[in-house]
Amino acid sequence: MRTGPGELALVERIRARASGMRHRGLRLGIGDDCALLRLGPGEELCVTTDLSLTGRHFRMEWHPAEAIGHRVLARGLSDVAAMGGRPLAAFLSLGLPAEVTIAKGRQKAWADRFFDGLLELAQLHQTPLAGGDLAESPVALADIVLLGAVPRGKALLRSGAQAGDLIYVTGKLGGAAAGLELLGRQPESGRKAIAAGRIPARLRKDLQPHLFPQPRLAQGQWLLRRGMATAAIDLSDGLSTDLTHLCEESQLSAEVDAEALPVHDGATLAQALDGGEDYELLFTAPPEVRVPAAITGVSVTRIGRMIAARRGQAQISLRTGVSSQPLMPHGWEHFR
Amino acid sequence: MRTGPGELALVERIRARASGMRHRGLRLGIGDDCALLRLGPGEELCVTTDLSLTGRHFRMEWHPAEAIGHRVLARGLSDVAAMGGRPLAAFLSLGLPAEVTIAKGRQKAWADRFFDGLLELAQLHQTPLAGGDLAESPVALADIVLLGAVPRGKALLRSGAQAGDLIYVTGKLGGAAAGLELLGRQPESGRKAIAAGRIPARLRKDLQPHLFPQPRLAQGQWLLRRGMATAAIDLSDGLSTDLTHLCEESQLSAEVDAEALPVHDGATLAQALDGGEDYELLFTAPPEVRVPAAITGVSVTRIGRMIAARRGQAQISLRTGVSSQPLMPHGWEHFR
Numbered sequence: 243m244r245t246g247p248g249e250l251a252l253v254e255r256i257r258a259r260a261s262g263m264r265h266r267g268l269r270l271g272i273g274d275d276c277a278l279l280r281l282g283p284g285e286e287l288c289v290t291t292d293l294s295l296t297g298r299h300f301r302m303e304w305h306p307a308e309a310i311g312h313r314v315l316a317r318g319l320s321d322v323a324a325m326g327g328r329p330l331a332a333f334l335s336l337g338l339p340a341e342v343t344i345a346k347g348r349q350k351a352w353a354d355r356f357f358d359g360l361l362e363l364a365q366l367h368q369t370p371l372a373g374g375d376l377a378e379s380p381v382a383l384a385d386i387v388l389l390g391a392v393p394r395g396k397a398l399l400r401s402g403a404q405a406g407d408l409i410y411v412t413g414k415l416g417g418a419a420a421g422l423e424l425l426g427r428q429p430e431s432g433r434k435a436i437a438a439g440r441i442p443a444r445l446r447k448d449l450q451p452h453l454f455p456q457p458r459l460a461q462g463q464w465l466l467r468r469g470m471a472t473a474a475i476d477l478s479d480g481l482s483t484d485l486t487h488l489c490e491e492s493q494l495s496a497e498v499d500a501e502a503l504p505v506h507d508g509a510t511l512a513q514a515l516d517g518g519e520d521y522e523l524l525f526t527a528p529p530e531v532r533v534p535a536a537i538t539g540v541s542v543t544r545i546g547r548m549i550a551a552r553r554g555q556a557q558i559s560l561r562t563g564v565s566s567q568p569l570m571p572h573g574w575e576h577f578r
Numbered sequence: 579m580r581t582g583p584g585e586l587a588l589v590e591r592i593r594a595r596a597s598g599m600r601h602r603g604l605r606l607g608i609g610d611d612c613a614l615l616r617l618g619p620g621e622e623l624c625v626t627t628d629l630s631l632t633g634r635h636f637r638m639e640w641h642p643a644e645a646i647g648h649r650v651l652a653r654g655l656s657d658v659a660a661m662g663g664r665p666l667a668a669f670l671s672l673g674l675p676a677e678v679t680i681a682k683g684r685q686k687a688w689a690d691r692f693f694d695g696l697l698e699l700a701q702l703h704q705t706p707l708a709g710g711d712l713a714e715s716p717v718a719l720a721d722i723v724l725l726g727a728v729p730r731g732k733a734l735l736r737s738g739a740q741a742g743d744l745i746y747v748t749g750k751l752g753g754a755a756a757g758l759e760l761l762g763r764q765p766e767s768g769r770k771a772i773a774a775g776r777i778p779a780r781l782r783k784d785l786q787p788h789l790f791p792q793p794r795l796a797q798g799q800w801l802l803r804r805g806m807a808t809a810a811i812d813l814s815d816g817l818s819t820d821l822t823h824l825c826e827e828s829q830l831s832a833e834v835d836a837e838a839l840p841v842h843d844g845a846t847l848a849q850a851l852d853g854g855e856d857y858e859l860l861f862t863a864p865p866e867v868r869v870p871a872a873i874t875g876v877s878v879t880r881i882g883r884m885i886a887a888r889r890g891q892a893q894i895s896l897r898t899g900v901s902s903q904p905l906m907p908h909g910w911e912h913f914r
Binding site: 269270273277278280281287288289292299322324325327331333335337372374375376377378379381385387388389392394397399401474475476491 | 605606609610611612613614615616617622623624625626627628629631634635657658660661663667669670671672673708709710711712713714715716717719721723724725726728730733735736737810811812827
């Protein structure tokens with residue numbers, strides 16, 4: 243990779259910061275042609291990649307750089323959580339305009355704030371940044387790769403649900419979409435301040451689910467260990483879309499009880515159904531299994547059941563009282 | 579991921595084509611939150627990511643789409659080759675303008691031609707495409723992730739060279755840079771025809787090293803099996819830059835014999851030294867080891883030796899006859 247002086251310095255800063263985090267599975271990190279990793283005995287590897295683009299997944303003029311870094315990593319960690327995996331290492335390919343890699347006066351460079359957010363979440367989940375690539379790009383983009391380990395043959399798949407299984411979600415839904423809407427409603431000067439990292443105290447709580455979503459790694463691993471869930475998926479595109487994926491892979495339909503949905507404070511039912519980016523887990527379990535009301539501190543809510551698909555067509559219906567209507571996959575359209 | 583009709587259709591086409599390729603290590607490919615992979619007993623994992631951007635690593639108006647797909651994958655495979663690894667699976671994150679995903683009349687969509695090139699090379703090296711991400715992007719970009727397996731503790735590293743070791747390279751050097759220069763010299767109409775996939779017969783041989791470089795996987799694995807090499811790196815940035823990396827990681831200096839360099843037909847010495855993108859392997863071996871003149875059909879040439887670093891400063895000198903001058907890392911600047 244050819245790099246300008248700002249970028250080269252950034253690579254060195256990343257390398258120095260990333261090498262501080264050790265992990266027993268990581269034998270060799272940044273600095274060779276490849277990183278080297280080991281699995282424990284009886285484990286297999288789960289791998290996911292997620293591409294985030296400015297204007298589509300984030301906006302540099304809306305989002306604090308720390309939140310963008312956090313969200314990029316959270317997307318990947320959440321996929322590992324949905325398999326019940328334990329994260330082994332992250333790899334990041336980053337395309338950035340040259341000017342954001344250089345500090346302005348006393349202000350940290352945007353790129354360093356991005357890494358502050360990303361590495362704080364990485365530290366929380368003991369996930370070393372083991373490699374990646376960096377290139378100057380007219381548009382900012384970040385492709386995150388997550389590697390995780392699961393006991394062989396035990397990963398939580400989308401395809402394992404059975405007719406009659408009950409459907410559960412962790413946490414609250416719609417908070418990320420409500421937070422984004424709140425951000426969009428701010429005057430331009432307010433958004434500018436937020437993007438610069440100055441989040442007013444009165445908005446902090448409501449913006450939190452959008453800016454700093456928490457991937458449910460402990461909960462996914464708990465479900466895998468207990469052998470409780472027949473299928474699982476993370477809610478990245480929105481309940482209506484992600485439950486459709488699970489239905490399709492399990493060749494089933496689903497009924498969702500509107501009144502049972504754990505709608506986030508300040509969010510609408512539509513945001514809870516279609517909002518996306520909540521990064522909660524949705525999972526299914528047989529009706530005879532006693533699923534607790536909370537897993538490692540995060541609430542769990544039963545929201546519906548899996549049923550046989552009519553004519554092989556996976557479909558979701560939303561029940562309100564005695565009436566029922568089809569729920570179409572209207573996953574959140576990001577910035578469209 | 580939200581996608582337009584053209585993109586959605588492309589995802590389905592990729593999934594159908596990718597699922598045709600089976601691999602014993604791949605337990606679950608495209609379609610769940612993560613792909614699942616297994617390692618053989620006594621193996622560890624090598625991982626690399628390479629970001630390719632239009633205007634920097636390729637030009638849609640210069641390069642045939644098939645060559646861009648080939649080169650994107652070759653970059654990743656070459657890193658696995660440099661560790662002596664056996665490729666397990668590839669993951670691709672792709673950002674594309676919507677229009678290139680749709681066929682025009684009888685012409686295949688650009689994106690399908692890209693996958694023709696990528697999947698042909700994948701097939702050749704039995705590397706399934708096991709996942710990835712796709713997003714609409716104003717600029718075309720491709721981030722390739724390669725996972726490979728190596729026997730535990732046996733990977734070829736950059737850091738293992740010893741003073742006195744001899745330096746070898748596979749194949750010929752400078753052919754890729756000479757090919758790019760030849761491409762740049764064509765009239766615009768000629769380049770347009772080439773980008774559309776119509777490469778004149780008289781140019782085919784000379785453009786080949788630039789458009790369709792061959793990663794040296796068999797040669798890397800052969801070196802690892804024989805335990806012959808003390809260090810290795812692939813020549814992606816150019817000999818002067820990549821040998822500097824190897825010197826730095828091994829804390830040594832190097833002497834290169836200009837007259838020994840296997841300069842590619844039609845290439846200059848400068849292109850062989852600084853050209854980059856040849857994707858040959860450079861490796862070191864103790865002087866008492868008998869390195870053959872060819873490994874699985876690819877020539878091997880001794881080009882110099884590793885020496886102690888003066889004052890801890892890694893430095894390369896280029897010897898021509900009895901004179902010697904410092905060789906600075908002037909890796910090829912791509913499209914700069």
